[in-house]
Amino acid sequence: MDMNAYLSMFIDESNDHLQSLNENLLRLESDPEDLSIVQSIFRSAHTLKGMSATMGYEDLASLTHEMENVLDLVRNSKLKMDSFIFDTLFKGLDALESMVQDIVGGGTGKADVTAIVASLQSIVKGDYKTAGASAGAAAAATGQTSGGAALLDEFQTSVIQQSIDSGHNVYYIEVEIREDCVLKGVRAYMVFDLLGKNGDIVKSEPSVTDLEQEKFDRSFTVFAISTLSQQELETQIAEISEIEKVTVALLDLESLAMLNNAAAKEQAPAAPAAVPAEATAKEEAGKQVGAARSQAAAASSAPAAVSRTIRVDIDRLDALMNLFSELLIDRVRLEQLSSEIRRNDLTETVEHMTRVSSDLQNIVLKLRMVPVDSVFNRFPRMIRDLAKSLDKKIDLVITGADTELDRTVIDEIGDPLVHLLRNSVDHGIETVEERLAAGKPETGTIHLRAYHSGNHVFIEVEEDGRGINRERVLKTAIKNGVVTEEQAKQLSNEDVNMLIFAPGFSTADKISDISGRGVGLDVVKSKITSLGGNVTVDSALGRGTKFAVQLPLTLSIISAMLIKLGSEKYAIPLTSIVETGIIQKDQILNVHGNRMIHFRNAIIPLVSLGKVLDSPDFNEHNESETEIVVIRKGDKWAAVTVDEFIGQSEIVLKTLGKYLTNIEAISGATILGDGQVALIIDPNALIK
Amino acid sequence: MGEELKVIVFSLAHEEYGIEVDKVRTIERLAPITRVPKTPSFIKGVINLRGIVVPVIDLRGRFGLTESATTENSRIIVVAVNEMEVGFIVDSANDVVDIDADTIDSPPEIVGGIKAKYLRGIAKFGDNRLLIMLNLSEVLNKNEIIQLEQLEV
Numbered sequence: 042m043d044m045n046a047y048l049s050m051f052i053d054e055s056n057d058h059l060q061s062l063n064e065n066l067l068r069l070e071s072d073p074e075d076l077s078i079v080q081s082i083f084r085s086a087h088t089l090k091g092m093s094a095t096m097g098y099e100d101l102a103s104l105t106h107e108m109e110n111v112l113d114l115v116r117n118s119k120l121k122m123d124s125f126i127f128d129t130l131f132k133g134l135d136a137l138e139s140m141v142q143d144i145v146g147g148g149t150g151k152a153d154v155t156a157i158v159a160s161l162q163s164i165v166k167g168d169y170k171t172a173g174a175s176a177g178a179a180a181a182a183t184g185q186t187s188g189g190a191a192l193l194d195e196f197q198t199s200v201i202q203q204s205i206d207s208g209h210n211v212y213y214i215e216v217e218i219r220e221d222c223v224l225k226g227v228r229a230y231m232v233f234d235l236l237g238k239n240g241d242i243v244k245s246e247p248s249v250t251d252l253e254q255e256k257f258d259r260s261f262t263v264f265a266i267s268t269l270s271q272q273e274l275e276t277q278i279a280e281i282s283e284i285e286k287v288t289v290a291l292l293d294l295e296s297l298a299m300l301n302n303a304a305a306k307e308q309a310p311a312a313p314a315a316v317p318a319e320a321t322a323k324e325e326a327g328k329q330v331g332a333a334r335s336q337a338a339a340a341s342s343a344p345a346a347v348s349r350t351i352r353v354d355i356d357r358l359d360a361l362m363n364l365f366s367e368l369l370i371d372r373v374r375l376e377q378l379s380s381e382i383r384r385n386d387l388t389e390t391v392e393h394m395t396r397v398s399s400d401l402q403n404i405v406l407k408l409r410m411v412p413v414d415s416v417f418n419r420f421p422r423m424i425r426d427l428a429k430s431l432d433k434k435i436d437l438v439i440t441g442a443d444t445e446l447d448r449t450v451i452d453e454i455g456d457p458l459v460h461l462l463r464n465s466v467d468h469g470i471e472t473v474e475e476r477l478a479a480g481k482p483e484t485g486t487i488h489l490r491a492y493h494s495g496n497h498v499f500i501e502v503e504e505d506g507r508g509i510n511r512e513r514v515l516k517t518a519i520k521n522g523v524v525t526e527e528q529a530k531q532l533s534n535e536d537v538n539m540l541i542f543a544p545g546f547s548t549a550d551k552i553s554d555i556s557g558r559g560v561g562l563d564v565v566k567s568k569i570t571s572l573g574g575n576v577t578v579d580s581a582l583g584r585g586t587k588f589a590v591q592l593p594l595t596l597s598i599i600s601a602m603l604i605k606l607g608s609e610k611y612a613i614p615l616t617s618i619v620e621t622g623i624i625q626k627d628q629i630l631n632v633h634g635n636r637m638i639h640f641r642n643a644i645i646p647l648v649s650l651g652k653v654l655d656s657p658d659f660n661e662h663n664e665s666e667t668e669i670v671v672i673r674k675g676d677k678w679a680a681v682t683v684d685e686f687i688g689q690s691e692i693v694l695k696t697l698g699k700y701l702t703n704i705e706a707i708s709g710a711t712i713l714g715d716g717q718v719a720l721i722i723d724p725n726a727l728i729k
Numbered sequence: 730m731g732e733e734l735k736v737i738v739f740s741l742a743h744e745e746y747g748i749e750v751d752k753v754r755t756i757e758r759l760a761p762i763t764r765v766p767k768t769p770s771f772i773k774g775v776i777n778l779r780g781i782v783v784p785v786i787d788l789r790g791r792f793g794l795t796e797s798a799t800t801e802n803s804r805i806i807v808v809a810v811n812e813m814e815v816g817f818i819v820d821s822a823n824d825v826v827d828i829d830a831d832t833i834d835s836p837p838e839i840v841g842g843i844k845a846k847y848l849r850g851i852a853k854f855g856d857n858r859l860l861i862m863l864n865l866s867e868v869l870n871k872n873e874i875i876q877l878e879q880l881e882v
Contacts, residue, residue: 366780609764654766695782697765697775699813700869705767710775710782718763718775718782 048144051096053352055141058085058092062134063422070127070425079116086112087250089137098150101140107161108133113248114165119197129160131426197244197264204266205294211243212267212274217260217286226255231281232263239274240267259285264292355448358409365405366693366712372398373715406693410445413491413500416455417442420462420489427466434484435470441491446498450592453572454500457565461502461588462487464562469506469586479583481505494616497574503587509580511537521546538578542566599694601711601721602670603687606651607659610719612692612711617724619671619678621686626665638680640671645678648727653706659684672724679728694721732831736852738824738860739806739817742794746819747828747852747860754807754814756822759799771796776805776816783807785816791868792847810865826860828852833862 062085069078086109093101108130114120136154144150201211214236218228229252236242242249243264247257267274275289372395379391417439428435446454470476470485477483488503514537515529523543524532532540540546544563569576569590580586601612602621629647630637636647647669651659661667661682669680692711697704708723736747737756755778762774762785771790775782785805789796802821807814833850849862 363780366777656766657764697782698784698815699811700784700815701765701768701772701775704765707765707767710763712777712780712782716777717761718777720763720765720775 047096051092052141052145054092055089055144058089059134059138059141060418061085062089062137064418066127066130066134067421067425069122073122076116076118079112083109083112083116093150098140098144100151100154101137104133104136104140104154104158107158107165110165111161120164120167126164129157129164131422133157133161200243201264201266201292202294205292209240209266210268210270211292212263212265212271213290213292214263214265214274214278215260215286215288216263216278216284219283219285220259222283224255225257225259226253228281228283229253229257229261232278232284235277235281236263236265236267239269240265242266353408355409358448361408362405365401368398369402369712369716407445409448411448411451412442413444413446413451413498414442416451416458417489417491420458423459424462424466424487427463431466431472433466433470433472435466436484436486437489438486439489444491444493444498446592450498450572453568454590454592457568457576457590458489458500458502460562460565461590462489465502465504465506465586465588469504471507475507479507497616498592500590500592501587502590503585505585508582508584508586509538509541509578510582514538514540518543518546538580541578542576599692601690601692603690603692603713603719604650604668604670604683605685605687606654606656607684609654609656609659610687610713610717611650611654612690612719612721613670613672613681613724614708614721615689617672617674619673621668621670623666624669624680626667638669640678640680643678645671645680646728647680647682650681650683650722650727653727654722672727674725674728677728681724681727692719692721732829734828734830736826736828736860736862737806737822738826739804739819739822741788741792741819745858745860747826747862748806748808748865750825752808752810752865754809757805757807757816759803759805759818773818778807778814778816781814783814783816785818787818788868789818808865810869813869815869826854828854828860836861 062082065078065082065085069075069082072078086105090102090105090109093105111120111126111130115122115126120126133154136152136157140150140152143152204211216229216232218225222228233242233245233249233252243266245252245261245263247261251257252261269277271289271291275287278284278287278289372391375391376395379387420439421437424435424437465487470487471479471481473483476485486505488501490499490501490503492499511534515524515532518524518537518540519526519529523540523546542562542565546563566576569592572592574590574592576588576590578586578588600615602615602618603610603612605611624638628638630639630644632644636649637644638647649661650656651661661684667682668684668686669682671678671680673679692713695710695712697707697710706723706726707720709721710718711721713719735750737750737753739746739748757776757778760776762776764774765772765784771787773785773787775784777783787796797820799818800820804819804822805816806819806822807816832854833852835850836848847864847867849864852860852862854860
C-alpha cells in the first residue's frame with residue numbers, strides 16, 4: 042500500500058486530534074472530576090495511536106500508547122489527576138506535536154521520548170509520588186507490557202480485597218474464543234454483559250475498548266465479582282456460542298496475593314472470610330462498571346461524532362466565486378429580458394432562479410470565511426504554560442471566537458497575536474506578590490476579544506496588569522536612539538505608547554525567553570500593516586493595557602450605502618455613516634472659506650464628493666437642496682454631499698489590482714448586480 | 730531558425746503590434762468602464778472581468794498618440810505581467826501569427842512616435858509586414874506613471 046497517498050490525510054487528522062487533546066486537557070484541568078472529558082481525550086489519543094501505528098510511526102504510536110495507559114486509569118477512576126500528571130501529559134502532547142511537525146516537514150517522525158515515557162510509566166505504576174514501588178504495582182506494570190496474565194494495580198487489588206472481605210465471590214476467568222469466530226468483539230461483549238448482569242467487572246485484559254474493537258488474539262481474562270457460583274458462571278459463559286473454553290477460578294485473599302506477588306495463575310480453594318460489609322467497596326465497584334459501560338457506549342457512538350468536513354484548495358473557492366459573479370450578471374440580464382417579453386412562465390422561472398441564486402450567493406460568500414477560533418484555540422494552552430513558567434496566575438477570557446474572517450487573513454494573524462499575548466503575560470501582568478501589593482486580585486486576567494465592525498474585524502488583547510510607564514518608555518526610547526530628548530518632551534501619551542512598536546525597542550529590565558528581545562512588537566506592527574490593518578495601544582498606568590488590532594475583511598461582504606454622482610455609482614461603507622439627510626442650500630455656512638453646516642448642535646465641515654472625485658457630470662451648485670451623508674472617523678464628523686441615494690446593499694469587496702494602488706479616497710471596488718464596477722469610497726480620506 | 734513565438738497581432742493607429750500569446754489572458758469586446766478618479770488620463774478605469782476588477786488603459790493615450798473614439802472593432806486585450814492584470818484598449822485585435830524569435834530586430838529610436846524603451850523589437854512576417862513587439866513590463870512601469878502624474882500637476 043502506498044502510504045504517501047494517506048500522508049496528508051494523516052497529518053490533517055493528527056493535527057485535529059492533537060488540538061482536541063490540547064483543548065480537552067485544558068478543560069479537564071479546570072474540572073478534573075468530569076470523566077466525560079477524559080473519555081473524549083482517551084478517544085482522541087486512541088485514534089491517534091491507531092493512525093500512527095498504521096502509518097508506521099512507531100515512536101508516535103508508543104508515546105500515545107503510554108499516555109493512553111495513564112488516561113485509561115483516570116477514566117476508570119483508578120487514578121486522580123494532579124498537576125504532575127497534567128504536566129507530563131502536556132509534555133507528551135508537545136512531543137507528539139513536534140513529531141507530527143517533523144512528519145509534515147518530510148521527516149520520519151522519530152524522537153527521543155524515553156524521559157516522557159518513563160514518567161508516564163511511573164504514573165501508571167503509581168510510584169511517582171512514593172519513591173518505593175510496591176511489588177504489586179510493579180507486577181501490574183510488567184504484566185501489562187508482557188501482555189500475559191491480567192494483573193491488578195493497587196486500586197483494583199484493594200477493591201477485590203474489600204469484596205472478598207465482605208463475602209462476595211471474586212473470580213478470575215479465562216475465556217478462549219473459537220478460532221473461526223467472526224465477531225470476536227461481540228462474543229467478548231456477551232461475556233461482559235453476562236458478568237455485568239450478575240455482578241461487577243473489576244478488570245479485564247486486554248481492556249474493554251480493545252476487546253470491543255477486536256484488538257485481541259483469541260483469549261482474554263477477567264477479574265469479576267459475581268453473585269453466581271463458580272459452576273453456574275462457568276456453564277453460563279460456556280453457553281455463549283463460539284466460546285472454545287472457559288476457566289473460572291474463585292479467588293481468595295491468599296490467591297490474590299499470590300497472583301500479585303509471583304504473577305502466578307494458580308487456582309486456590311475458597312477460604313471463608315466474614316468481615317462486616319463495607320458499603321464503599323460495593324459502591325466503588327459499581328461506579329466502575331458504570332464507567333466501563335458508558336465508555337462502551339461512547340466508543341460505539343464515536344464514529345458519528347466525527348465532524349463532516351472536507352478540505353478545499355482556496356484557489357478553487359476563488360474560482361467558484363468568480364464564476365458565480367458571472368452568473369449573477371447573466372441573471373440580471375435575464376431579469377431585464379423577461380420583464381420586456383412579459384411571458385408568465387418565463388417570469389416565474391427567472392424569479393425562481395433569482396431566489397436560488399441569492400441563496401447560492403450567501404453560501405459562496407461564506408465559504409471563505411473561517412471562525413477566528415481556529416487561531417484562538419491554541420492560546421489557552423500557551424497562556425497556561427507561560428503563566429506556569431513565569432509563576433504568575435492568569436486567566437485568559439476569550440470572547441467572539443466565532444467571529445469570521447477571510448481565510449487568508451486568518452492564516453496570517455496567528456503570529457502577531459502570539460507576540461501580543463506573550464507580551465501581555467510577560468510585561469503586562471505582574472507577579473502574584475506585586476498584584477497583591479497593588480491591591481489587585483492575585484489572578485490576572487487577559488481578555489482576548491474579536492468582533493466585527495463593518496468592513497473591519499477588531500481583535501483586542503486587554504490585560505489588567507501594570508500598564509505602560511511613560512517615564513520608563515521615554516528613557517529607553519532616548520537611550521536606544523528612537524527619539525531625542527527634545528522630541529520626547531512634546532510627545533503625547535498616545536505617541537509614547539506607540540513608541541513600544543518602534544524597531545529595537547524593549548523596556549524589559551531583564552531579557553526573558555518569552556519576550557523582551559525587543560524584536561516582538563515592531564514585527565507585530567509591520568505584519569499587521571502588511572495585512573492592511575492597524576494596531577493601536579491604550580494604557581493606564583497601574584490598571585492595564587489594551588492592544589487593538591484592526592483587520593480588514595478582504596474579499597468579504599460589507600453593508601454599504603450606494604449613491605449616485607451624476608452617471609456614476611459609488612459605495613460608502615455603512616459603518617462609517619452616522620446618518621443621511623437633506624440640507625437646503627442656504628443652510629451652508631462659510632467659515633474661513635470652508636463650507637460648514639449645523640448638525641446636531643455642532644458645526645461640521647461639508648465635503649463635496651463631486652469635487653473630491655472630479656465628477657464629470659454632476660454639479661451640486663445647480664441644486665437648491667443637497668443630499669448629505671454624515672460620516673465619522675473616530676470622533677471627527679463630516680457631511681458629504683452626494684447627488685442621489687440608491688439604497689443600502691450588501692457588496693463584495695474587491696481590490697483594484699496591483700496596477701492601481703493608493704488611489705486617493707478610494708478603498709476598493711465592488712461589482713453591482715448589473716455587472717458594473719462601483720468604487721468604494723474610503724471615508725477616512727474625506728476627513729482631514 | 731530560432732525559437733517559434735506565437736504572437737497576438739493588434740492594430741493601433743494604423744500600425745501593427747504584437748504581444749506574446751502566453752502573456753495574454755483574454756481578449757474582450759468593450760464593456761462598460763467605471764472611471765477611477767485621480768488617475769492619469771490614459772487610465773480609462775476598471776472593468777468587471779468575470780468577477781475580477783481589472784484596470785483598463787488606453788494604449789494610444791499611454792504612448793502619447795491621439796486618442797480616438799472606440800469603434801465596433803475596438804477590443805480590450807487583458808495581459809498578465811509581473812502579477813498585474815491590465816487591459817489594453819486597442820483599435821482591433823485580428824490575428825495570431827507564428828514568428829521566428831531570430832527575426833526580431835532591436836527597435837530603431839523612433840517608431841510611430843513611441844519611445845523605444847516600450848518596444849522589445851520589430852519583427853518581419855508574412856509579405857513584408859512589420860510587427861512592433863511590446864515590452865510589457867516597461868509599458869506597465871508604475872514609476873513612470875508616478876512621474877507622469879507629477880508632470881500633470
